[in-house]
Amino acid sequence: MAQRSSGRREWSSLALGAYSVVLLAIVMLPIVLVVVVSFSEGSFIRFPVESWSLRWYVRAIEYGPFMHSLWISVQLAVAATAAGCLIGVPAALALARSRSGFATAVAAFLLAPISIPAIVLGFTLLYYLSALGIGVSFLGLWVAHTVVAVPYVARTVIAVYRSVPENLEEAASILGASRWATLRYVTLPVIRPGIFAGSMFAALISFDNLSLSYFFGSTSATTLPVVMLSYMENQFDPAIAAISAIQMAIAVAVLLVLERLYGLDTLVAAK
């Protein structure tokens, strides 16, 4: 009897494991295929891939709009994240340790932009900013992406700051440190992982934000996902696979740096 039940447990665990492996394989499949296709030679996508080349990478790099918008996307991710930290971190510090109804409500308000469909945000903000005279421009993109960067930064900083014992700062203050010195030498160093993780989230989200950026696209300032979308609406060739792979490589590189510094587990845990 005992033997039978342990045999069944083995079987159910095994089935669950097999299921998980299959599901994860399906999750990875489209991404792997895009990378495979990006190295193919032909102008059409077909399987199995017969010959290999780097010509689509050459094409993607030579295609002006891809590289131009990639550069805009990088600048935008950095600018929006920096602005998000500048206003999001102080707000998070002020809110994290208060349990009052007011603080809870303000915190919910700061986090709200990520719970609203991005297409609605982008659409409404475009008309609002146009009325103010800064519609389709880098500045408009910057404002829109900062609105979304604030909640990502604030959320991780609040989570990390709450886990830090309050008496650390009290000790510094009792020992005679001024408020600014305490902030500079105690608070900021201990919440650095939160700022870093939130920044990375904000930057990665900004880097791949389509629903928001779409509405602000102009010839002078448009982001890579928007260019990729319009390219793909008209053409179906491996150049799009090549630029996708390049974009992914950048994002993975950023994440690897982060993983080295703080570990993936802490990032996912920092809710």
Next chain:
Amino acid sequence: MSAAEPVRVEPHRALRRFRVARLWWIAPAAVFLVLFFIAPLVANIWRSIGGSAPGRASQRGVLENYTVLVTDPFYFGVLQETIVVAVVVTLACIALGYPLAYFMVRKAGRWKGLILFCLIAPLLTSVVMRAFGWRVIFANRGFLNTLLVDGGLLERPINLANHPVSVYVALIHILLPFMVLSISSVLQAIPRSLEEAARALGASKIKAFWHVTLPLSIEGVITGSILVFVLTNGNFVAALLLGNNSVRTLPLMIYQQFNLTQDTSFAGAMGNVLLVIALIGLWAQSRFGKGRGI
């Protein structure tokens, strides 16, 4: 005058905990979001009822946009389809994601990191790339058809490109990681000993799961569901690149209104309907969940 002194913060201050941050530090972020998050949404409500929009809107009366959305069979169909898509995708993500989350937290051991990587890696790629990947798979002479035809399972390629199935698959693919991460973060916090206690007291493995683990993890399922539901409602890429108008949802309609007809007042009204759906989701989250989620 001096009588007012002791009543002020002085005795209080000693008891109050030291704070580095001042309350006014929330002001820059709050003002920024009021100006560039709340104000645009309010302006959009005004525009959607024909307040200040150029073009066709001026001929429409107050609330006429909303009347059209509810009474016109086409747009009412869009409204229904939007909700159907979001519900189906959410349920599919629960059904597919829960076992994976359970496996990752309870059984995977040292493979946990790898599973986590497989879940996060897609989030690092562009949604355009993932849509492209599914087109590569579902195309007439794509990966799936080649596999099935060469494998002798099919005589001729099946046409899944531009079929609703590919839109659903792509949406589930995009949103599954959010569900799994929401559930696993809650499962992680449930002590294994609770399940072991139920087992020791004679419950079968399935009973222990059904009466102990599942109810305790339901909060993660709710949070994940709300997240997936809201994100599905904001996604137009899957329907645009894979559906070829076979799946018509509100976000796709907003995109098309903006692109083709430039009827900003009507698009604004559709945006508000989406917004209301999102707000119901937020309300549900504060009601049922405790604000967890990725």
